[in-house]
Amino acid sequence: MINTALEILKKYWNYSSFREPQDQIINAVLQKEDVIALLPTGGGKSICFQVPAFQMDGVCIVISPLIALMNDQVANLKKRNIKAATIKSGASNNEIITLLDNIKFGSYKFLYISPERLQSQLIQQKIKELNVNLVAIDEAHCISEWGHDFRPSYRNINILKTIIPNANFIALTATANNKIINDIALNLELHHPKVFKKSFYRKNLAYQVFDVQDKLGKLLQIFTKTKTPAIVYVNSRRKTKDIATFLNANNFKSSFYHGGLSTKDKDLAFKNWLSESTPIIVATNAFGMGIDKSNVGIVIHFDLPFSIENYIQESGRAGRNEKKSFAVLLKNDSDILVFNDTVKKSIPSLKEIKEVHRKLYQYFTIPLGEITEDFYSFNLLEFSKLYKFTPIKVDTILKILANNGIIILSNTYNQKSTLFFKTSSKNVLSYAIRNIYTKNFINSLLRTYSGLFEQEVKIDEFAIAKKNNMTSGQVKEQLLRLQQDDLLDYNQVETDLEIQFLVPREDDKTINSISKNISKYLTQKDKKSKDFLSYISNNTICRSIQLLNYFEEKSTKKCGVCDVCLSEKRNKKLNISEEIITLLKSKYSLTSQEINQFISANEKDILIHLRELISENIIKINHQNKYQLK
Incomplete structure (x- = not known):
């Protein structure tokens, strides 16, 4: 029988040790204390509640804001042979009752549920019947009106304090300041919670902001130098495919990922990236959940994210193996205007x-x-x-x-209508000639989508309507008519x-x-966009210091590897060379020791600059073994 947290971690997650401060958090949870855990992206938040919940009798209720995130977590637990469930979208009352009864009698360890679902009296009643050992609140910053994604429904989670008074709580987030942490404790009615905060400082991650006009050219330059697995984040679905195609055309193996892909295509893109058959993935922010690839060496923001929180979460997917890695953001004046x-x-x-x-x-x-x-x-x-x-x-x-x-x-x-011409192209063209009113429409279909005669092809009725100056309703009518005439198979999906x-x-x-909530949300949204613009525009303060100060970690220690720090080093280097040249203009010739007396820099740096000035043919060594201008 497995007893210790470490044994569970090894058996089900195949890790031999915990990251700091996971073991301390787990111990506090097992001591039945309420906990708030602030761990940056990649800090292993889910382990902090999944491992102790596994050690205790009963089921752990996990509150999560996104359906896709819950499905992802449940799928990951099932892969590890751990019984977990979530209430599917659109489930009827009978289906919900059956599921919760299965959890009650079926040795389930985890029930993932959205905060909105907790408003249901049926679900509240069924939760009362469960043996709940722990309540875990993921993305807990959503509780606070000061958080970057405030959700008032999170304020109702404290109903669980009444329904299951003996269960302790753990609230987890990757992005929160002290005001938000206090808000979480107050609204969840946590009793003297233990707060664990891991610093946002990442010594191995270099934050770099580049002002460039030719972003595609910059990508080629970066990937020529950097051979590690990479993520390129963009703000539109079309760009994911376009940029991946561009990179492949330049011999950089890439795949693309966005929320509109089918589950099969998403899984294939993720699998190819994970196995590194395509080590670069170009994606929207839909690519993020469940990523635990430790050797990502670079995350590139091709487009601007809309908050520092989003930027930190996405950039934080680089360098989880503690090796040198890069978070690169590309921008220009046009980006700021678009933003x-x-x-x-x-x-x-x-x-x-x-x-x-x-x-x-x-x-x-x-x-x-x-x-x-x-x-x-x-x-x-x-x-x-x-x-x-x-x-x-x-x-x-x-x-x-x-x-x-x-x-x-x-x-x-991922549910898109499909089209397949079930007859030959010759018959289709012949039909088009006989039916003059549909000729242009058929030609437009054939120009827009390839492979219609070989296989079912996903289509977008709205896009077709736009091209043909029609409504999407008229497009559907045309396609149904062509189907009736036995020309094609049209599998219609009505919605996105x-x-x-x-x-x-x-x-x-x-x-x-709810106007008060809305006003606060919109004010926060506006402020966070301005904070982000301020960050990428500030080229005088170390990027790491800026980010740490944003999250209320007071730091004055420069990282030495961001674009601001590297620029300072280059300027310092330039200043030493200029000082040497100015000095030699006034003194004619000097030894390195004499130069060192006039310039406040260490001797090693002065010697490096002297060698560079000689190689650049600006100075020379004379017969007295002294340096002088040429």
Whole structure:
């Protein structure tokens, strides 16, 4: 029988030792103390609750903000033969009851659940029936209105203190200052929690910000020098494929990853990167969960992230093996303009939030005062076009509504419609000639998508509609007509999102009740974007010092490896050479010892500069063995 935490770690995770301060955190949890753990990205937060929960009788409830993150964690535990479960999106009451009964009687160790689910009285009642040994709150900074991703639904987690009073709590986050830590303790009603903080300082990670016009050229330059596995982060799905294609064309093996890929394609891209058959992966920020590859040598931000917290989390995936690694950010004046424009476009007013919220209910013909438990298929672009909204703003508003417990959002991006021409190209062209009204439409399909005669191809009806000056509804009608004429197989998927409404329709009254939360969220979002711009624009203070001070770690020790520190070293080197030249102009010739008396630098540095000036043909050694200008 396995008794110790170290034995469990070795058997199920194949690690022979804990990282600092994992073992101290685990001991505190086992002593039934409430714990707050602040560990930077890559610090092994999940181990801190998974290992002790495994040692205790009963089940550990894990509160997590993202469906995809929960699914990922459950899948990882199942791979290790550890029984874990989560409530799937759209589950009926009967399915929820069956799942929780299975957990109760089936020796499950972990139940992953979103904070929104805790609002359900059914789930609260079923949790009462479980033997809960521990409550773990992941991404605990979401509790605080000062956090970078405040979710008011996190404020309701303390209901568990009433439901399961004997379970202790552990709150975990990678990004929090003292104000946020105090907020977490207060809102979770933690009793004298033990707080563990690991420094954000990464001595082996060089933060470097480069101002470059030709970013693609810079990538080639970087990958010519750096041969370790790498991640390139971009802000659009299209760029992931375009840049990976560019790198492959230049003999740098790359794959790409974004939220719109099918599960199969995501798994293949991740597997190829993990095995290093494609050591470079170009990705959106959807690539991040479950990454534990220790030898990533460089993380490059090709586009600007929107906060220091996001930047730190993504950059922190480099150098987990403690070897020298790099976090490189590429920027230029155009990026700053785009950044400011995107922030401006993505931050809605209260009036706009009310308008989108009202139109959502109208879109699904839900009357005032009514609520339904149905999940509705939703196409964000189509909705935005219909009501003349900006898609990026609608996206932000949907997240605000979800974070405030008004709706539940479920991504279905990987479910795309498919098309396959089941007859020959000759027959298709012949059909197009006979049906003059569909000729241009068919030609547009064939130009847009390759392989339609060989296999099922994923399509985007909205994109097709845009190309043909039609609505996506008209596109679907055309495709269904072609299917009826036995020309093609059209497997139609209606949506990229699913929405469930959690409160009855009350229009402005609903938004007014959460307006204070919304205002704080928008103010924070704006401040964090400005803080990030300030960081990348400050070329006088060591990057590491800037980041540490942002997270309230007071430090004056320069890292010596960031772009600011390296620039200082180069300038210092340049200044010594100039001082030597100026000195020799006034003194004609001097020995190295004499030069050392006039210049305040160590003798070794002066000798290096003297050799460089000789090699550059600026000075020479005369017959008296003294240095003089040429």
